[in-house]
Amino acid sequence: MPLIDRLEFKKVSALGQELGTQDSRAAILGVPINASTMDETIEGVEKLILTGEPHIVVTADASGIVIAQEDPELLAIYRSASWVTADSNGVVWALRRKGIGTERVSGVDVADRLFALSAQKGYRIFLLGSSPGVAEEAAERIRLKYPGCNIVGTRHGYFPSDDDALVAEEVAPFEPDILLVAMGIPRQEKFIAATQEIIKAKVAIGVGGTLDVMSGRVKRAPAIIQKMKLEWLWRTLLNPKKFSKAKTLPKFASLVLRNRE
Secondary structure: OOHHHHHHHHHHHHHHHHHOOHHHEEEEOOEEEEOOOHHHHHHHHHHHHHHOOOEEEEEEOHHHHHHHHOOHHHHHHHHHOOEEEEOOHHHHHHHHHOOOOOOOOOHHHHHHHHHHHHHHHOOOEEEEEOOOOHHHHHHHHHHHHOOOOOEEEEEOOOOOHHHHHHHHHHHHHHOOOEEEEEOOOOHHHHHHHHHHHHHOOOEEEEOOOHHHHHHOOOOOOOHHHHHOOOHHHHHHHHOHHHHHHHOHHHHHHHHHHHOOO
């Protein structure tokens, strides 16, 4: 691993030591991944909330890691995040090649668990992203599924990056403990990083198409498809626009096989 990668990895791992996860970090193409279970992830995220300071949590899939290889800003965000999950079977495979066993911890599943946690403990959640109306529909369905879930606000994600600070000023008064941003990679991660000091959410997470799923507008793959590790194919068949994302999978595999870190 190049010296700069080792320095960045050491910096990101410092919080892992504080949270007791220092042994669960491994770098995949320069991105430090927490090789953690879903339960460990939720426990770690709650510890981040309880610090009272703003943190970024990343759910890193193969496409995001590929994009980060040519996007220094995104790579820096991944490296500085307080927690990075393995959000694709490709990333799980890459970790296992290093002898590190883990499970997939997807953004939609993390969000679902955080909604349940909010219902139990009252954590304030703000939903930001997707097309107009989706976040509101998702909030309604989530409250029915988890009575007491404390969703304090919603807003669509159809605005230019030039308006990021203005939107952040709209969100900040809601004082969210958890900010879920559904704008796709890398837009959501860059929005979170650029506005972190304005919104000051204890934990901010980019969750891609999660709100579309939670609203019921998009159906998640059946359990059997998920078990077969073909959810990416299901999403691509339902939405051909995702083909460009699917094309990154062979590139990810090639990069991992050629990488000697």
